[in-house]
Amino acid sequence: MIRNLLRSVPALVLALMSLLPTPASAAGGRHQAAGPDPVVFVHGWNSDGSTWETMAGRFRADGWPAGRLDQWTYDTTQSNATTAARLADEIQRVLDATGATKVDVITHSMGALSSRHYLKNLGGSAKVDAWVSLAGPNHGTETARWCGGAACAEMRPGSAFLNALNSGDETPGSPRYATWGSPCDLLITPASSVALTGALNSKTACLDHSGLRTDRAVYEAVKAHVR
Known part of the structure; x- marks a missing residue:
């Protein structure tokens, strides 16, 4: 009888171990992801990054955890290529902090350019699930001729930066x-600059440049895209 009891001990131990909580170090990553x-x-x-308060607030209200909404701020005077390298670091930081394997990227105006450079040239396409451009000067805007600095020069139609960015596949x-894009956006001229070959391209109601960040209908469409 003792011999039979001893034989049953390993099975009993395994059964009890299966009831124990998963170690925090293993469970934490799965929980965060x-x-x-x-x-x-x-x-x-x-x-x-504060300009995203309205849209980020709506995402929070619709169930996105605050820790998964990153209102990143960067130096807009530097080249978009430099910003793209900073964005690569920021996205990796977010992935490490959340345990996620991919992020969604939502951009406004010039933010489309650095993020596209990241996707095309810095390996970002492997780390981004959905990408959004609101009022992006993807093929340049004539209004950029009225501002100075590296970033503005790159937003001008026909710039070397844009020619390289738009060569080949625009949505790699x-x-x-x-x-x-909005037909009433006076800062992105021509309005056709926004659309990309291979993307889902939509026109909004008559909104100004900033209105694309705060309009409820645009938010709902963006949420459906990244969901």
């Missing part, structure tokens, strides 16, 4: 690309 993709917001020229890799 659960949930929607983190969203990294990339603002436009002469702006900062596996991310789901989408753009929204």
Whole structure:
């Protein structure tokens, strides 16, 4: 009888171990990774991350954890290529912090350019699930001729930066690309600059340049795209 009891001990131990909680070090990563993709917001020229308060607040109200909404701020006077390298670091930081494997990137205006450079030239397409451009000067804007500095020069139609960015595939890799442009946006001229070949391209109601960040209908469409 004792011999039979001893034989049953290993099975009993295994059964009891299966009831114990998973170690925190293993469970933590799985717990953090659960949930929607983190969203990294990339603002436009002469702006900062606070301009996303309305849209980020709506995402929070609709169930996105605050820790997965990154209203990133960067120096808009530097080249968009430099910003793209900084964005690569920021996205990796967000992935490490959340345990996610990919992020969604939502951009406004000039933010489209640095993020596209990241996707095309810095391996970003492997780390981004959905990409959004609101009022992006993807093929340049004539109004950039009235401002100075590296970033503005790169936004001018026909710039070397834009020619390289738009050569070949405008929507490379596996991310789901989408753009929204307004017929009443006086800062992006021509309005056709926004659309990208291979993206889901949409026109909004008559909104001004900043209105694309705060309009409820645009938010709902963007949310459906990144969900």
